Amino acid sequence: MTELPGFMNENVEDRRVPVRVLTGFLGAGKTTLLNRLLSNPAFSRTAVLINEFGEVAVDHHLVDKIDDSIVVLDSGCICCSVQGDLLRALKDVFQRGVRREIDPVERVLIETTGLADPAPIIHTLMQDMFVSARFHCDGVITAVDVTHAPGQLDAHREPVRQIAMADRLLLTKCDLTDPPTRASVVERLRVLNPGAPLVEVFGGEVGAEAFEACGIYDPGTKLPDVALWLGEEAARAKAERAPATSGPGAWRRPGAAPVARQPTRHDSDVQSFVLAFDQPLDWLEFSEGLSLLLAAYGHRVLRIKGLLNVSGDPLPRIVQCVQHAVYPPTTLPAWPESGPYADRRSRLVFIVRELPREEVAAILGSLFGQVPVSS
Numbered sequence: 001m002t003e004l005p006g007f008m009n010e011n012v013e014d015r016r017v018p019v020r021v022l023t024g025f026l027g028a029g030k031t032t033l034l035n036r037l038l039s040n041p042a043f044s045r046t047a048v049l050i051n052e053f054g055e056v057a058v059d060h061h062l063v064d065k066i067d068d069s070i071v072v073l074d075s076g077c078i079c080c081s082v083q084g085d086l087l088r089a090l091k092d093v094f095q096r097g098v099r100r101e102i103d104p105v106e107r108v109l110i111e112t113t114g115l116a117d118p119a120p121i122i123h124t125l126m127q128d129m130f131v132s133a134r135f136h137c138d139g140v141i142t143a144v145d146v147t148h149a150p151g152q153l154d155a156h157r158e159p160v161r162q163i164a165m166a167d168r169l170l171l172t173k174c175d176l177t178d179p180p181t182r183a184s185v186v187e188r189l190r191v192l193n194p195g196a197p198l199v200e201v202f203g204g205e206v207g208a209e210a211f212e213a214c215g216i217y218d219p220g221t222k223l224p225d226v227a228l229w230l231g232e233e234a235a236r237a238k239a240e241r242a243p244a245t246s247g248p249g250a251w252r253r254p255g256a257a258p259v260a261r262q263p264t265r266h267d268s269d270v271q272s273f274v275l276a277f278d279q280p281l282d283w284l285e286f287s288e289g290l291s292l293l294l295a296a297y298g299h300r301v302l303r304i305k306g307l308l309n310v311s312g313d314p315l316p317r318i319v320q321c322v323q324h325a326v327y328p329p330t331t332l333p334a335w336p337e338s339g340p341y342a343d344r345r346s347r348l349v350f351i352v353r354e355l356p357r358e359e360v361a362a363i364l365g366s367l368f369g370q371v372p373v374s375s
């Protein structure tokens, strides 16, 4: 019997390092969960790969444990363009372990962008010979924001796939809803994924059991669509490897139709941009301005996050919004010493739908008395 890469014969002990994929739509609470998990000593030997949708990465600053075992995959979205980076990062984790530059890793956790499709990630883990011999996909864990899930499922295909492909569903922000609302969300999730265990998360608190091994990824336990998506992924990867059939210098068999290459998998009306402010911001003015912006445009704002330099405060303040919801601000213990934020300017990353950067910049500029610039 031939074994597919990524699948092992049940009788052979599998010594490969498990890789768990933590996914969930924008702002669902992935980084919050990751932080809780990494503060648990049982998870100290975990390598973490963080991927973000946006020009300036913020999440790794929000993870308390920052060391060599945290890698930021920042050259694009993991499901569109950073699959090479993902393989390189896993190879690097393995080789650094062999050279004893890092402690042996017991598991790898990948935090995807909120817009990621898990199918290409799972496919990438299974198809590379080097990686699939040393790592195996041991579960997709999907965070579902119970306060926003119904609207997100109506408007976007990414959360549908993230939920359908999950081995475990973590229902986040349960502290912000009542039991009947949660029950109606669960009813909807069960249509997409009848079998995945559900874990309710209150105030971002989660036990280690939520991240325990799920077992080798098995599309057969999910809706038939999941096997179909993985099959499409294999076909897409094959087409990508084929010689280019369009563009300058491309070869194409006479009469053959060009192969469509998809530069990105996300809706083209979902965009990300960064607004930076040179001068420190007055907190009260900022909070009022943000509320006005969200009151008018919250339905087109999928996510805002960033670090602010607030007048009179030496420490960076973290701003977090998901659609109309503004979460309580928190403070980092120090400004980052490297990366874009080392200059201590305020930067906000926006992920929006059909909302031009210029429009947001003009509104905030008029409210704050300083014109924001691109990062």
Ligand SMILES: Nc1nc2c(ncn2[C@@H]2O[C@H](COP(=O)(O)OP(=O)(O)OP(=O)(O)O)[C@@H](O)[C@H]2O)c(=O)[nH]1
Pocket (backbone or CB within 6 Å): 024, 025, 026, 027, 028, 029, 030, 031, 032, 033, 059, 113, 114, 172, 173, 174, 175, 176, 201, 202, 203, 204, 205, 303, 305, 320, 327, 328
């Ligand atoms: N009340 C409450 N707030 C939560 C919970 N989980 C997350 N949050 C808040 O939701 C906001 C977004 O959480 P993150 O952990 O940054 O979400 P994320 O999924 O990593 O976001 P992206 O990477 O941008 O997709 C933060 O302000 C969190 O504090 C929860 O269970 N309860």
